Amino acid sequence: MEAFESNGLINIGGNSNDESYRYKMPSIKTQVTGRGNGIHTVFLNMEDVARAIGHPEEIIMKFISYELATNLNLKNNSITGKHDTEIQEKIMDYINNLVLCVKCGNPETIYELEGKKKRLNLFSKCASCGFRCELVSSGSDSEGVKSIKGKNSGKIMNCIIKYVQDNPISLETKEKKEYMKESNVLDDDNIFD
Numbered sequence: 605m606e607a608f609e610s611n612g613l614i615n616i617g618g619n620s621n622d623e624s625y626r627y628k629m630p631s632i633k634t635q636v637t638g639r640g641n642g643i644h645t646v647f648l649n650m651e652d653v654a655r656a657i658g659h660p661e662e663i664i665m666k667f668i669s670y671e672l673a674t675n676l677n678l679k680n681n682s683i684t685g686k687h688d689t690e691i692q693e694k695i696m697d698y699i700n701n702l703v704l705c706v707k708c709g710n711p712e713t714i715y716e717l718e719g720k721k722k723r724l725n726l727f728s729k730c731a732s733c734g735f736r737c738e739l740v741s742s743g744s745d746s747e748g749v750k751s752i753k754g755k756n757s758g759k760i761m762n763c764i765i766k767y768v769q770d771n772p773i774s775l776e777t778k779e780k781k782e783y784m785k786e787s788n789v790l791d792d793d794n795i796f797d
Contacts, residue, residue, distance in 0.1 A: 614692075616657060616711045617704045627711050629656035632695060636686050645691070646682040653695065657703055657711065660771070666763045667702075668694045670756040697754070702764075705730035706737050706750050715768045726765055739764075 613628040654661035669676035
């Protein structure tokens with residue numbers, strides 16, 4: 605999928621020819637530092653990209669590092685090796701795999717967990733249409749189930765589950781309600797129940 609770029613902003617999952625598409629993100633900016641065996645690529649604006657996508661930057665960076673088979677340094681926002689254009693491609697892969705709603709195609713999804721300890725199931729819930737689908741690491745897509753594509757899908761699933769367990773998303777926070785109200789994302793407060 606080609607991304608439309610206008611004023612440095614890229615459409616998130618929308619029609620690549622639609623200039624007025626409302627879901628946009630900045631393109632990733634990187635800097636290659638070091639030399640020899642100490643070369644690494646630093647993400648300069650990952651916080652802005654993650655905010656635009658609406659997903660945690662830690663998960664996005666881990667997805668990129670798993671897909672590129674590199675080591676990740678979360679403290680420095682960097683991965684080992686020299687990587688240029690493939691980072692933007694991996695972010696678009698993340699969006700297509702884990703951000704876009706299966707039903708409506710909007711990138712207004714959040715992660716939810718259901719179950720206990722070893723029987724945890726990961727779900728993606730859309731704030732736009734209310735559709736909820738289970739995310740699985742392997743298998744085929746069917747009604748209500750979406751398979752994560754990629755060679756490291758199991759690692760990504762475990763990373764997301766651990767992150768959601770450590771950082772439960774509280775939809776009842778004042779900031780979240782204000783955001784929802786300002787952006788007219790929700791008309792019904794009970795969509796996430």
